[in-house]
Amino acid sequence: MPDDVFKALADPTRRKILDELTERNGQTLFEICARLTTKHGLGSSRQAISQHLAVLEAAGLVRTRRQGRYKFHDLTTEPLEQIVSRWLKPDAPETGK
Amino acid sequence: MPDDVFKALADPTRRKILDELTERNGQTLFEICARLTTKHGLGSSRQAISQHLAVLEAAGLVRTRRQGRYKFHDLTTEPLEQIVSRWLKPDAPETGK
DNA sequence: TTGATAGGCAAGCCACCACTTGCCTATGGT
DNA sequence: ACCATAGGCAAGTGGTGGCTTGCCTATCAA
Numbered sequence: 265m266p267d268d269v270f271k272a273l274a275d276p277t278r279r280k281i282l283d284e285l286t287e288r289n290g291q292t293l294f295e296i297c298a299r300l301t302t303k304h305g306l307g308s309s310r311q312a313i314s315q316h317l318a319v320l321e322a323a324g325l326v327r328t329r330r331q332g333r334y335k336f337h338d339l340t341t342e343p344l345e346q347i348v349s350r351w352l353k354p355d356a357p358e359t360g361k
Numbered sequence: 362m363p364d365d366v367f368k369a370l371a372d373p374t375r376r377k378i379l380d381e382l383t384e385r386n387g388q389t390l391f392e393i394c395a396r397l398t399t400k401h402g403l404g405s406s407r408q409a410i411s412q413h414l415a416v417l418e419a420a421g422l423v424r425t426r427r428q429g430r431y432k433f434h435d436l437t438t439e440p441l442e443q444i445v446s447r448w449l450k451p452d453a454p455e456t457g458k
Numbered sequence: 459t460t461g462a463t464a465g466g467c468a469a470g471c472c473a474c475c476a477c478t479t480g481c482c483t484a485t486g487g488t
Numbered sequence: 489a490c491c492a493t494a495g496g497c498a499a500g501t502g503g504t505g506g507c508t509t510g511c512c513t514a515t516c517a518a
Contacts, residue, residue, distance in 0.1 A: 267373065274371035275476075276364065279447075286448050293495065312477055314495075333485040333494050344445045350376075351383050351438055372506075390465065409507055411465075416505095430464050430515040 266347040272323035278316045280304050282325065285339040292334050293317065363444040369420035375413045377401050379422065382436040389431050390414065 272278055277300075284299055285291065291299070297313050300306045308316075317337060320326040327338045369375055374397075381396055382388065388396070394410050397403045405413075414434060417423040421440045426433050 270370050270376070273367050277476085279367070282448050286450070294493090308476095309478070310495085311479085311497095315476075335495070339448070341448055344448060348441045348445050351379050351436070351441060353383070368505095374506085391463090406508070407465085408467095408509085412506075432465070 266343065266350075268319075268323040269325065269343045269347050272319050272325055275316065275319075277306065277308060277312070278320055280306065281313070281316055281320065282339065285326065285337060290336040290338050292336060296337070363440065363447070365416075365420040366422065366440045366444050369416050369422055372413065372416075374403060374405060374409070375417055377403065378410070378413055378417065379436065382423065382434060387433040387435050389433060393434070 280300060281296060284296055284304075288299075293310065293314055296317075297308070297310050300308060300313065317326060317328075321328060321337075324343045325340055327340050329336050329338065377397060378393060381393055381401075385396075390407065390411055393414070394405070394407050397405060397410065414423060414425075418425060418434075422437055424435045424437050426435065
């Protein structure tokens with residue numbers, strides 16, 4: 265269901281989060297918040313980023329692993345390739361539903 | 362500015378339009394309307410589709426050519442590849458901004 | 459010229475989404 | 489035990505986007 269992937273990519277802040285995780289994978293929520301405000305100049309609150317991460321996780325773009333009181337976020341790029349290939353088949357008969 | 366591309370891809374109806382143009386390129390507005398309602402079961406009005414096509418054109422995903430009173434819409438897949446490659450560089454030093 | 463077809467413009471309505479606010483739970487250090 | 493840190497939950501609010509409604513322009517056929 266790539267619908268959630270498109271919805272997740274629709275927001276600029278979420279794309280910035282993906283950028284941040286591309287640079288440094290496995291960050292915690294507070295780390296992402298700090299680096300977004302300092303490096304990208306975003307004034308987003310912690311809850312806002314938390315909700316964004318939830319959307320990204322629901323889309324399968326981010327996986328989380330708990331360790332103590334820390335929760336690390338890892339980027340998953342697999343859904344990204346499939347969504348675009350949907351229109352990049354010029355003459356493939358397999359539309360696939 | 363891939364921002365408009367993501368915004369354009371966020372809507373399911375616009376993705377269906379891209380699907381339709383992938384199957385048959387160079388359709389008019391009325392053709393797209395008819396095929397969306399019959400094949401995909403979408404009850405979208407003509408104006409709705411027209412506005413969707415405007416968004417797709419603003420994103421560079423659709424190019425139009427006028428011919429008499431007809432306006433044909435052609436799919437342009439070039440912006441699609443670039444937007445995803447943004448996060449698909451695992452270790453490439455060229456982030457490119 | 460008249461009528462029909464293909465498309466455009468603009469205002470208004472409504473639902474969703476991002477963000478805030480406030481409070482709560484859990485883990486770790488001392 | 490205590491407090492600080494890391495994170496979660498839920499209700500409320502504002503703004504944007506998608507859709508409608510109504511009317512208008514332009515091209516072609518008779």
